[in-house]
Amino acid sequence: MGLKFLHTSDLQIGMTRGFLGADAQPRFEAARIEAIARLGRAAADNGCAFIVMAGDVFEHNSLAPRTIGRAVEALKALPVPVFLLSGNHDPLTADSYFYQVSEIAGVTVFYDSEPIEFTAPGGEVVELVGAPLRSRHTSEDLVAQAIAGLEPTSRIRIAVGHGQVFSRGDEDAPNLIDLPLVERKLAEGAIDYLAMGDTHSAQPIGSSGRVWYSGAPEATDFRELATGGGENNSGKALVVEVTKPGVEQAEVSVEEVEVGQWTFEAPVVEVNSRAEAEEFISFLDAYPHKERTVIKYALVGTVDIATKRYLESALAEREEVFAVLYERERLMDLHLEPSEDDLAELAQGGFVGRALEELIAQAGAESEGFDAAAAIEAEAAGGGGADPDRGTVARDAINLLFRLSKES
Known part of the structure; x- marks a missing residue:
C-alpha cells in the first residue's frame, strides 16, 4: 500500500458574494470554515497521512477577527497535519494570516521552496516542495523555480503550486506554469505529484495523471446546466495515493471525494x-x-x-x-x-x-x-x-x- 494524502485548495475563507444578501451570506461564510472539519473527516476516513491546501486558503489578508478566529479553531481540530501554501488571494505579505496559523500544532506553512520532510505514520519520509506566492500578481513561473533544481530521489516528493497552466488570452504570460518541465520532472522521479490550486473545478492537467487541480471544496460560482461549463466540478477534494518502489516513476491514483454542501446552478x-x-x-x-x-x-x-x-x-x-x-x-x-x-x-x-x-x-x-x-x-x-x-x-x-x- 502506498502513501495517501488529501489535496485541496481555494477554500477562500471569508469570501463574500453580493447576490447572497443578509440572510444567506453568513451561512455561506460559515460553511467555508466548516469545510475545514469536513476535509479533516475525509482525510481520516480515507487513511490520509496529511492534508495539502494549495493556495487561496483565505479570501484576502484583511478578514474580520471573528472569521480568522473561527478558522484558527477549525485548523486546531484537524485530525491530521496540514501543509498550507499561499496563493494570489492570500499572498505571503507582512499582514498574512499564515504567520498566525503557523503557530498551531500540526500546521506547516510553505514560506519558501526548500523541501520539507514529513515522517508518515508508517515511518516513510516524504518531501514536500511548495511554490508560495508573495504578492497577488507575479511575473514568474514559481513552480518552475521550485522544482527546476530537484534531482531524482527514491523518496516520495510532492510539489505544491498555485496558478494557471494555460493562457486565457492570445499571448503566453510569463507566470504560466511550464507543464512540459513539470512532466519531465515527473518522468525522471524528481517529483511524483504536483498539487495545484487556482482553478475551482477539480480536473487533471496534462497526460501524466499526476498533475491535478483539486478545485474548491465549496462552490464559489455557477455551473451552467445548458452547456456544462462554468464551475462544473467544485465541492470536491482529492485523495491521492502514491507508491514509489525506487527512483523510477511512482504509481499515482487520484480519487475525487465529495466535501461541499452548497450548490450554485444556472x-x-x-x-x-x-x-x-x-x-x-x-x-x-x-x-x-x-x-x-x-x-x-x-x-x-x-x-x-x-x-x-x-x-x-x-x-x-x-x-x-x-x-x-x-x-x-x-x-x-x-x-x-x-x-x-x-x-x-x-x-x-x-x-x-x-x-x-x-x-x-x-x-x-x-x-x-x-x-x-x-x-x-x-x-x-x-x-x-x-x-x-x-x-x-x-x-x-x-x-x-x-x-x-x-x-x-
Whole structure:
C-alpha cells in the first residue's frame, strides 16, 4: 500500500458574494470554515497521512477577527497535519494570516521552496516542495523555480503550486506554469505529484495523471446546466495515493471525494406551455437542500398571461425558501402571447386590448433568434448583448395592465 494524502485548495475563507444578501451570506461564510472539519473527516476516513491546501486558503489578508478566529479553531481540530501554501488571494505579505496559523500544532506553512520532510505514520519520509506566492500578481513561473533544481530521489516528493497552466488570452504570460518541465520532472522521479490550486473545478492537467487541480471544496460560482461549463466540478477534494518502489516513476491514483454542501446552478429552460412551466417549478422543488442552493435561471419561450402569472407566483413563493433564487435578466427571453381568454378578459378590440397588443409586440421585438448557448458564452466573456431594458419595461407594463384590468 502506498502513501495517501488529501489535496485541496481555494477554500477562500471569508469570501463574500453580493447576490447572497443578509440572510444567506453568513451561512455561506460559515460553511467555508466548516469545510475545514469536513476535509479533516475525509482525510481520516480515507487513511490520509496529511492534508495539502494549495493556495487561496483565505479570501484576502484583511478578514474580520471573528472569521480568522473561527478558522484558527477549525485548523486546531484537524485530525491530521496540514501543509498550507499561499496563493494570489492570500499572498505571503507582512499582514498574512499564515504567520498566525503557523503557530498551531500540526500546521506547516510553505514560506519558501526548500523541501520539507514529513515522517508518515508508517515511518516513510516524504518531501514536500511548495511554490508560495508573495504578492497577488507575479511575473514568474514559481513552480518552475521550485522544482527546476530537484534531482531524482527514491523518496516520495510532492510539489505544491498555485496558478494557471494555460493562457486565457492570445499571448503566453510569463507566470504560466511550464507543464512540459513539470512532466519531465515527473518522468525522471524528481517529483511524483504536483498539487495545484487556482482553478475551482477539480480536473487533471496534462497526460501524466499526476498533475491535478483539486478545485474548491465549496462552490464559489455557477455551473451552467445548458452547456456544462462554468464551475462544473467544485465541492470536491482529492485523495491521492502514491507508491514509489525506487527512483523510477511512482504509481499515482487520484480519487475525487465529495466535501461541499452548497450548490450554485444556472439553468436555461424552455417554457412554451403551462405544463412546461409546472415542470420547471417541479425541477426547482426537487433540490434537496434549498437553504444552501443558489439558482439564477433564464426562461426562454412563449406563454400566455395566465401562465406568466403562475410562474411569477410560484417563483415568489420559492424565493423565500432558497438561499437565493433570481432571474438572469440578460438571458431571459420569455415572450407573452395572450390566449383568447386573456384577450377577452382585457376587453379585446378596445383601448386596453390595443395597448396590450402593442406592449406584447414590444416585449418580444428584441428576442427573436435567441441563442442561449451563445448568450452564455458572451456573458462569460464579459461581452454585452441586446439591451434588456426595453423588453423588461414592456413586460412590467403588461403585468400592471393585467392587474389593473382585473381590479376594475
